[in-house]
Amino acid sequence: MTNLIVSPLALSFAVTLVVxxxxxxxxxxxxxEKDIIVGxxxxxxxxxxxxxxxxxxxxxDRGWLTGGMVAIILLNAAYNAGKRANKMPHAFIISGLALxxxxxxxxCLLLVVGTIKFTPSQVVPxxxxxxxxxxxxxxxxxRSLAASFHDQRQAILERLALGATMKQxxxxxxxxxxxxxxxxxxxxxxxxxxxxxxxxxxxLIFAGINPTKxxxxxxxxxxxxxxxxxxxxxxxxxxxxxxxxxxDLQLNHEF
Amino acid sequence: xxxxxxxxxSYVPNDHHVLDEIIMTVPAGDYLTITGPSGSGKSTLLRLxxxxxxxxxxxxxxxxxxxxxxxxxxxxxxxxxCFQQPTLFGETVQDNLAFPFTIRGLPFxxxxxxxxxxxxxxxxxxxxxxxxxxxxxxxxxxxxxxNLMFPPEVLLLDEVTAGLDKxxxxxxxxxxxxxxxxxxxxxxxxHDDSELASATNMIEIRDGxxxxxxx
Numbered sequence: 418m419t420n421l422i423v424s425p426l427a428l429s430f431a432v433t434l435v436v437x438x439x440x441x442x443x444x445x446x447x448x449x450e451k452d453i454i455v456g457x458x459x460x461x462x463x464x465x466x467x468x469x470x471x472x473x474x475x476x477x478d479r480g481w482l483t484g485g486m487v488a489i490i491l492l493n494a495a496y497n498a499g500k501r502a503n504k505m506p507h508a509f510i511i512s513g514l515a516l517x518x519x520x521x522x523x524x525c526l527l528l529v530v531g532t533i534k535f536t537p538s539q540v541v542p543x544x545x546x547x548x549x550x551x552x553x554x555x556x557x558x559x560r561s562l563a564a565s566f567h568d569q570r571q572a573i574l575e576r577l578a579l580g581a582t583m584k585q586x587x588x589x590x591x592x593x594x595x596x597x598x599x600x601x602x603x604x605x606x607x608x609x610x611x612x613x614x615x616x617x618x619x620x621l622i623f624a625g626i627n628p629t630k631x632x633x634x635x636x637x638x639x640x641x642x643x644x645x646x647x648x649x650x651x652x653x654x655x656x657x658x659x660x661x662x663x664x665d666l667q668l669n670h671e672f
Numbered sequence: 673x674x675x676x677x678x679x680x681x682s683y684v685p686n687d688h689h690v691l692d693e694i695i696m697t698v699p700a701g702d703y704l705t706i707t708g709p710s711g712s713g714k715s716t717l718l719r720l721x722x723x724x725x726x727x728x729x730x731x732x733x734x735x736x737x738x739x740x741x742x743x744x745x746x747x748x749x750x751x752x753x754c755f756q757q758p759t760l761f762g763e764t765v766q767d768n769l770a771f772p773f774t775i776r777g778l779p780f781x782x783x784x785x786x787x788x789x790x791x792x793x794x795x796x797x798x799x800x801x802x803x804x805x806x807x808x809x810x811x812x813x814x815x816x817x818x819n820l821m822f823p824p825e826v827l828l829l830d831e832v833t834a835g836l837d838k839x840x841x842x843x844x845x846x847x848x849x850x851x852x853x854x855x856x857x858x859x860x861x862x863h864d865d866s867e868l869a870s871a872t873n874m875i876e877i878r879d880g881x882x883x884x885x886x887x
Binding site: 571572574575576577578579580581582585665666667670 | 772
């Protein structure tokens with residue numbers, strides 16, 4: 418396991434890699450220098466804090482504390498997914514509900530069949546994985562929904578004018594948004610092992626676990642993420658699209 | 673029986689006066705031509721009647737009942753609005769003519785669609801034609817019969833002949849006149865000289881007010 422230890426000195430050398438990214442940005446005038454610096458600082462602070470918190474939570478091994486960590490992850494994920502919804506009303510609540518159901522169902526299933534145990538060392542990282550993937554899927558679905566409602570405004574109006582219900586007028590857009598949300602997870606499932614060796618599997622192999630066992634876990638993660646992103650995208654999209662209409666079944670003007 | 677009764681209907685979103693205190697009635701079976709300068713509020717009036725917009729004040733009745741009391745999809749199947757530059761859905765003409773069936777939960781009736789296409793001088797081979805291959809006039813004709821696959825009680829036409837060639841205009845006029853003879857109530861916004869010349873019942877809207885209407 419000694420080969421897994423990253424010394425502060427080694428980590429500080431890794432900063433060179435960030436500098437390379439910054440130089441490329443500056444040279445090519447991409448304009449993301451500020452975002453990269455903020456991202457790096459946030460990553461260092463957030464991961465350091467989480468590292469200490471996780472150490473404490475795992476050491477204490479209390480159910481309520483594990484639940485609290487899960488709640489914090491879900492609230493953060495809901496807030497970030499909601500931000501992708503272009504200031505749509507109830508975005509936080511809708512995202513929260515979608516994430517709660519998607520993560521909750523997937524997690525419960527894993528716990529019930531005994532794939533993972535209700536210990537902080539297993540529940541917290543798995544929740545993070547599920548919630549972050551569902552959050553990205555929901556965010557992408559929101560973006561697709563907003564773009565479609567903007568670009569296809571006239572077509573939606575015409576469907577409404579012909580007597581379509583809200584669902585009939587928007588079902589195509591909703592399906593498209595769900596597809597968009599799930600696309601990265603499906604693409605990643607198709608190429609897993611061929612292109613990417615995902616984080617969890619790599620981590621287990623790093624830690625000296627037999628690769629075949631690590632792969633078993635990765636298969637579980639792949640299935641788990643497929644379920645979570647589809648449940649999350651479907652719930653978020655079906656709860657979000659009515660927000661584009663007013664009570665008189667007209668398109669809201671401000672969106 | 674009046675199809676529409678408007679009592680001081682206004683549309684003033686964000687203090688912007690688009691329509692001001694319109695008072696009018698439209699009897700059943702009427703063919704009302706609506707004219708006026710661009711931006712005067714003609715299309716807004718049609719959209720209010722189609723329930724695609726809601727009056728900010730006033731009373732709008734349809735068949736003696738407040739418009740707001742109707743279920744919107746049901747109302748819009750009875751009062752059908754045709755857009756000036758329509759958007760066709762999906763890939764083919766059939767996708768468009770099938771839509772009115774889909775929203776009614778009915779199977780697509782190809783014979784009815786062929787008959788409708790025939791009324792606007794299009795053959796049933798058009799059904800499988802991709803919409804991107806249609807000319808502007810063909811698109812407008814397909815859009816019009818899409819509104820008429822299940823004949824409504826009122827047809828609201830928003831400059832549907834604008835930009836069409838003379839031949840297509842004749843086809844569209846023939847179709848509309850045919851439906852009007854069958855007692856369909858028609859309200860048509862137009863700038864077309866020939867349509868204005870042949871109009872028997874006409875109102876003019878200027879600066880959001882019905883011309884001749886006073887405070």
